[in-house]
Amino acid sequence: MAEREPELDIKFENVNNQVLGTLWKPPFIFWLVIGLLFLAFFYGLVAWGYLVATGMGSTRLRPPSVMWGIFLSNFIFFIGLAHSGTLISAILYLFRAKFRTSINRMAEAMTMICIALAGTYPLIHLGRSWLIYWILPYPNQRQIWPDFVSPLIFDVLAVSTYFTVSLIFFYTGLVPDLAVVRDRTRGPFRKVYGYFAMGWTGSARQWHHYGTSYLLLAGLATALVISVHTVVSWDFALPIQPGWHSTIFPPYFVAGAIHSGVAMVLTLLIPMRRLFRIENIVTTRTLELLAETTILMAGILGYSYLTEHFMAWYSKNVFEEQIFKFRVLGYYGWIYWMVVLCAVIAPMSFFVRKVRTSPVPLFIISIIINIGMWWERFVIVIQSLSQNYLPFQWGFYWPGWIELAWTLATFCFLFAVFMLFAKYLPSIPISEVKKESGMPMEKGGPYRAE
Amino acid sequence: MQNDGALLATFLHVDTFLACLKKLKDEKHRIIEAFSPVRLPEMQEILTPKPSLTRMFTLAGGIIGATGIVSLAIYAHVSFRLIVYGKPVIAWVPWVLVAFEGMVLFASLFAFVAWVFKAGLPQASIDPGYSAALSGHTFGILVSSADTDTRQLEEFLRKNGAAEVSHVAT
Numbered sequence: 342m343a344e345r346e347p348e349l350d351i352k353f354e355n356v357n358n359q360v361l362g363t364l365w366k367p368p369f370i371f372w373l374v375i376g377l378l379f380l381a382f383f384y385g386l387v388a389w390g391y392l393v394a395t396g397m398g399s400t401r402l403r404p405p406s407v408m409w410g411i412f413l414s415n416f417i418f419f420i421g422l423a424h425s426g427t428l429i430s431a432i433l434y435l436f437r438a439k440f441r442t443s444i445n446r447m448a449e450a451m452t453m454i455c456i457a458l459a460g461t462y463p464l465i466h467l468g469r470s471w472l473i474y475w476i477l478p479y480p481n482q483r484q485i486w487p488d489f490v491s492p493l494i495f496d497v498l499a500v501s502t503y504f505t506v507s508l509i510f511f512y513t514g515l516v517p518d519l520a521v522v523r524d525r526t527r528g529p530f531r532k533v534y535g536y537f538a539m540g541w542t543g544s545a546r547q548w549h550h551y552g553t554s555y556l557l558l559a560g561l562a563t564a565l566v567i568s569v570h571t572v573v574s575w576d577f578a579l580p581i582q583p584g585w586h587s588t589i590f591p592p593y594f595v596a597g598a599i600h601s602g603v604a605m606v607l608t609l610l611i612p613m614r615r616l617f618r619i620e621n622i623v624t625t626r627t628l629e630l631l632a633e634t635t636i637l638m639a640g641i642l643g644y645s646y647l648t649e650h651f652m653a654w655y656s657k658n659v660f661e662e663q664i665f666k667f668r669v670l671g672y673y674g675w676i677y678w679m680v681v682l683c684a685v686i687a688p689m690s691f692f693v694r695k696v697r698t699s700p701v702p703l704f705i706i707s708i709i710i711n712i713g714m715w716w717e718r719f720v721i722v723i724q725s726l727s728q729n730y731l732p733f734q735w736g737f738y739w740p741g742w743i744e745l746a747w748t749l750a751t752f753c754f755l756f757a758v759f760m761l762f763a764k765y766l767p768s769i770p771i772s773e774v775k776k777e778s779g780m781p782m783e784k785g786g787p788y789r790a791e
Numbered sequence: 792m793q794n795d796g797a798l799l800a801t802f803l804h805v806d807t808f809l810a811c812l813k814k815l816k817d818e819k820h821r822i823i824e825a826f827s828p829v830r831l832p833e834m835q836e837i838l839t840p841k842p843s844l845t846r847m848f849t850l851a852g853g854i855i856g857a858t859g860i861v862s863l864a865i866y867a868h869v870s871f872r873l874i875v876y877g878k879p880v881i882a883w884v885p886w887v888l889v890a891f892e893g894m895v896l897f898a899s900l901f902a903f904v905a906w907v908f909k910a911g912l913p914q915a916s917i918d919p920g921y922s923a924a925l926s927g928h929t930f931g932i933l934v935s936s937a938d939t940d941t942r943q944l945e946e947f948l949r950k951n952g953a954a955e956v957s958h959v960a961t
Contacts, residue, residue: 544824545825546824554849
């Protein structure tokens with residue numbers, strides 16, 4: 342049997358130099374790409390401005406048929422992407438999975454950006470986005486409060502809590518590393534890093550309280566990550582809409598979220614690993630373990646699809662049966678089959694070791710999975726709404742330029758901000774990599790912390 | 792010879808650092824601080840054996856968050872008694888979720904604030920004796936030399952594996 346690669350291949354004393362090397366002076370093309378990505382983002386802002394000026398009628402949303410278009414499918418997609426960050430950071434931390442060490446910071450950064458982007462979609466969908474504060478828990482002039490039993494208020498609470506907790510978790514993990522950067526930077530940047538490092542020195546007292554809190558935050562974030570996508574799924578599962586009203590939705594949504602999130606981590610990680618020459622920190626073994634996670638998630642997702650169809654048939658509910666027949670054979674049927682192919686069948690290629698240990702096939706398949714998972718959300722939201730109980734509600738939806746512009750803008754914003762993150766913050770958690778790198782001992786051999 | 796200062800001993804090896812720390816503690820020297828670029832559970836066992844109080848703050852935050860947000864929900868629904876979705880005005884079952892979100896939010900905020908303040912952060916001036924090397928790959932012990940012979944203490948530290956010993960004004 343071939344020997345497996347280690348999860349980390351770096352010496353303790355080299356960690357600072359190599360990780361700080363990623364905060365490099367980028368070539369001109371880096372700034373050019375960021376400029377182009379922001380240009381696309383501004384195109385999206387223009388589209389949003391046009392929408393505000395002209396009203397929701399300028400989209401292709403047409404009540405009573407499809408009143409939630411790709412604005413809502415993008416919301417689920419981005420919340421889903423955000424999940425893998427917390428999965429890798431918090432859940433794998435609690436399970437002491439060492440392969441998370443080299444990738445958790447990047448996954449957390451992706452989480453932060455994706456939650457912020459996800460939040461923009463319901464904001465647009467409000468139509469009058471400037472009235473967003475109406476959903477906050479405070480009374481209006483007629484002493485009417487938001488309804489605390491509405492899944493939409495659950496959503497507001499869950500997503501805002503998720504953003505806050507993810508930010509706290511991200512920043513807490515970053516503090517010791519900011520001190521490392523502060524100690525090795527000169528000029529105004531030293532002040533900025535020093536300000537956010539808060540005077541961290543790595544003293545026993547600091548590590549003591551830090552360690553306890555980090556563990557507690559990991560535990561809280563783990564519970565939260567499961568709850569958030571469960572709550573998002575209730576936006577769909579609680580109404581009596583055929584195709585949505587199902588008890589399978591919470592686990593199905595959580596699995597889908599982790600699946601797309603892990604795929605996006607691979608998509609971002611593989612080029613970054615190559616660009617920064619950090620193959621010894623983010624090893625092929627780490628990628629392989631992520632690919633194995635993907636196989637599991639694809640399996641759960643495939644099983645969920647089958648269960649949905651089985652329950653529609655077994656329930657003998659005419660509306661459920663009709664919507665699932667329409668799903669596989671209707672005018673959106675090609676999308677459903679593409680989802681099955683991209684999100685369930687394509688990841689099965691990772692059963693072949695050569696595929697899951699080669700960065701290029703991994704990268705390509707991770708993109709295919711993400712394409713599949715984006716369309717999966719399209720199927721859930723749009724296909725289900727396009728054939729409701731009564732034929733007068735039936736219709737066809739295809740996104741217009743406004744929906745597509747903002748979708749493009751958010752993807753470009755994700756990539757641009759991720760590139761800026763990699764430029765200005767240590768994308769590899771320095772202190773955690775040091776801990777796993779085997780600290781030197783006088784009597785020889787590496788020290789392994791408990 | 793006695794003074795009011797301290798000695799900073801730096802170590803290149805983790806095992807000698809931990810052994811020296813334990814010896815200093817056993818011999819009842821006043822250890823002002825120990826520095827490590829990574830979190831070492833053994834270091835904490837020697838210097839800070841009591842569990843961190845941040846746990847209690849987190850628990851308090853969780854309780855405050857859960858009860859606070861449910862109280863708000865009760866107040867909101869009682870002040871406008873409208874039956875929606877067929878749920879009672881005081882709808883305990885859906886509020887389990889509301890309580891959960893409030894609990895996690897406030898527990899996390901309290902955990903963060905607690906660790907920051909219990910760790911003595913944010914601090915405008917960095918701990919005496921701290922140097923950039925200590926966030927690199929060296930470990931450090933800052934030990935008071937006020938009640939002991941500095942030369943003897945320096946010798947003790949070097950004998951126990953310190954790569955460098957320097958005088959620090961505290």
